[in-house]
Amino acid sequence: MTSRQNLSPAIVGCFCVLFLLAVLVMAAPWLSPSDLSEVNLLGRFKPPVFMGGTWQSPLGTDGLGRDMLSLVLRGTQVSMTIAVIGTIGGAIVGTMLGLVAAWIGGILDAIVGTLVDFQATIPTLILILALITVLPSANFTVFVAIMIFHGWDRYARLARAIALSAKSQPYVQAQQIMGASTLRIITGSVLPNAFAVLLVNMSINFPQTILAETTLSFLGVGIQPPDVSLGLLIGIGRDQLFNAPWVALMPGFLILITTISISVLGDWARDLVEAD
Amino acid sequence: MNWYLFRLGRACITILLLLTFSFFALAASGDPAQILLGPDTSQAAIDVFREKWGLNLPLWQQFLIYLDGLLHMNFGLSYRSGESALALVLDRIPVTLSLVLPTILLSIALGVPLGILSAMHRGHLIDRLAITLSVVGLSVPSFLLGVLAMYLFSVKLGWLAPSGYVNWTSYIMPVATLSTVGIATYARFTRSALVEVLSRPMIETARASGLSEGIIHRAHALPNALTPLITITALEFGHFVTYAAVVENAFGWQGTGALLIESVSARDFAVVQAIMIITGVTMILANLLADLSYGFIDPRIADLRHRSSRRLRTACES
């Protein structure tokens, strides 16, 4: 690893944001002022504190009188969870397929390659939309499983390239000459050296997954009520933009800082890795 | 010549795969009769329906009928309206195109020069500005940008109508939203491609034999950076289509994208499938064009293709 230079304030800021986010996600149930199933039609569209509201609902309320802070926290929790599972799941599936296909070669490589090519032909979102259409009910688990589709092909391609280049590296060849088994070579040498690159890819994939999920929820085909997602909130809030803009803007702000922070960190991580 | 045939063949196989996937997804989505006629219909009525539409035939026969239908431009009927799915889609395409085409032009016209300037003046103000814009443009979801724009220009400033098509001013927000992503993408990729080319030894050699910076950029750097840019354009095509769908929905435009979302919500698979196939075929063609163009730009690739035999390469060749 290259010596660490002073981290710029922007990078530090992004780390802080993400740390706070992680805390929020995990502590959401305890931080929420109220239960989400409480519907209070008398308290609809109350503005947030800084726009003339009260501290009872610091971020205002939505069209059903539900507290915005609770909604946003829960929405963050849902969106982040889906993104994490989707990213890690996609990484595991994609990496395994890519490594094995490249190492063994032959027909397996051809099959995986065709699948990867196919995924590249249709825009992923449209593919996901098609899948959602045919599945009987877009419940939570099904939806999460679908999110794995988003980006597995990138990992597969990357893992394949890494495996192929590793095969021609002298230290891998040296181990083959020494008689090491394929499993030992892959787990002992190839994977650890590939880790950095895969991690960087994850940092690119993660915001993309968030984007995909929030977009789908916004469009109304992702997370369905009574579940909550940041995208869903914005979708509902869009219609109230004139009289209650905070319903859309609060979740919007959260998405904004999350994705920007992760993108910035991802770029920074990539610069670090490539500099080595 | 052999390589071109091979490549064309590969494109056809991919299209076939697309159609197969589409068909089997449709078949897996459950009984269309049930879906269309509703849960309360009698079994008898369902049976009549299935008979009428050939749903009792074995799957492979249905597949062939399906392919045959596609060849005749028959994409099936919309479950919702009963009209031809294809007709519905084609009806909406002009609206989408009127959004997407200006966006692509704007993205290239603004994004590429920005990327070039960025690469040439690395580290200076314009570079840092461009990078920041790129990061923001690429990490913010397009629907969020749209909603924010709506908030700013319609609610707060009251300059523009928030949704629907009123007059030419209605174009501004949707195109601007879409273009932000496009400009960010092109700027970023142009910059990284150019930076990579400029770091190659050949550039230092050119400098060392006395060529001016201007000639180096024009004659050496830009042509070598062209290949990755073409790859990006072909790739981004699909993204543009997706974002267009989102933006249409956000701004209430009655384009293909909006149709897609409505159909997904209503489980109207025929229409979804039609859009998917049309998009897919367009992307396959775009990729084919891109691949072909590499042979014209890079003599190494042209040589390789000329001399290649009929030996099949694996599908992972890129």
Add this chain to the structure above:
Amino acid sequence: MAFTGQSSSALRDIAFDLMPGGIIGIVGESGSGKSVMCRAIAGLLPPSALVQGQMNFEGQSYRLSDQRALASLRGHRIAMIFQDPMSALDPLMSVKRHLALRTSGGPGPLLTMAGFSDPGKVLDSYPHQMSGGQCQRVAIACALAREPRLLIADEPTTALDVTVQAGILKRLKAIAAERGMAIIFVTHDLAVAYQLCNQIIVMRNGAVVEAGSADTVLTEPRADYTRHLIASMPRPRSSAPELTQQISPSAVLRPIATSSAGHPALCLDNISVAYRTPDGRRFDAVRNVSVDVGEGEIVGLVGESGSGKSTLAKAAVGLVTPSAGRISMNGRVVDWSTPEPSWRREIQYIFQDPRGALDPLGRIVHQVRQPLDIHRLGDKGEREAVARARLFETHLDDTLFKRKPASLSGGQRQRATIARALTVRPRVLICDESVSALDVPIQAKILDLLLDLRDKYALAVLFISHDLSVIQHICDRVVVMRHGTLIEEGQTFELFRNPTESYTRDLIAALPRLPDAPPSHLPEQEAAV
């Protein structure tokens, strides 16, 4: 032109004078600062470099920190060429276009001057269609297009075959004489400098250690470092096989040629290797080559690039599959497609690139222990002990045992690889260009190490190199390969004194010679290959 005084973190107080038509050689190891200095003269250092000093060029004085002034000199006054010819040219442009960018005159004369016998043939070629030597000649033509008065050449022939190098050196000397152009020639090879240059400067750690005419520096060096460099250069060991003294006392104990049972330790019998290129053609890398290596013998496999020597070596350990022929070790036939674990212990391989041969993430001692781990020999403690013992044998400092490869130098890494290979007590060792990436003094030490280990363990060594002087120094027998076939073989001393094949003669003649070596005729043709 006079060039004085410099200080950046890499260089200290350099000064020299150069007359028009004169050729000055800058010799030093990697890290000596020779490349940095050349770039400073040409104004090609990155803006962050701090350069102080000045240059008197053609009567005018220039500050070396003034990049703009230096840039205005480039092309028509000063030009520079670099080490790697393949990446020096634009892959998208033909030769014609490369030259058209620099001069409006005809490209033909320039190409002829660079050594092309038929310029018309290469005008429409692209870099990937040409050989390394041809690319470098095109680079030279480009550099000379505007008729500069000074050419700076940074190791331009290091990456080229020795016969091609000889041709280019001869051309450069002719151009300098014809045009009265001065050349600054950077190299790590003293012999090359002696052949080409009339003045030599020796650099070390950023400072000038010795300067003078080529003859003086090489025959009467004043600095210790120069003497050390000259002594490290590989030379033929003792004149005839009978006089095997001087190297090490244990040379007396060295068994000669074949092993006790009469079987050679490694026998490659009629090996052919063919493979398919990406565009589907069949390429014969090795054709019917047979090589034997006896116990305690060092056999050299020498050839230029594309000769198939590396491919043959890789076939011997199973990295490539031969399409024909048999491999046997100690009389037993070995088929690498179904390997026995014990075979893997008998033969080991040392790669050229010490950086690539070690896993960047593992500690040295663990990696040296790895063959024992794989074959499950002994328990953990014993394996650690053996690994450490082998490392000590290779004279690697024990403070480095726990480090990772990145903190070791090239020579230290190569020692670690050798130690790793010896942990399982192999009978055969294959060294594939194992010293080619090392500086000359380090190279000398590794060669001595190999000789010691051969004596100690009675190893059979197959030593592959393109460097004839190294081969001459270390090998008992030599096999010459070209384009996949065996050209000639014989005892080192005999081969070098009386080569029978003309190709071998050309190879030997193209070797740049040191002053004390016997002269031989130069190759007849030096046209571009």
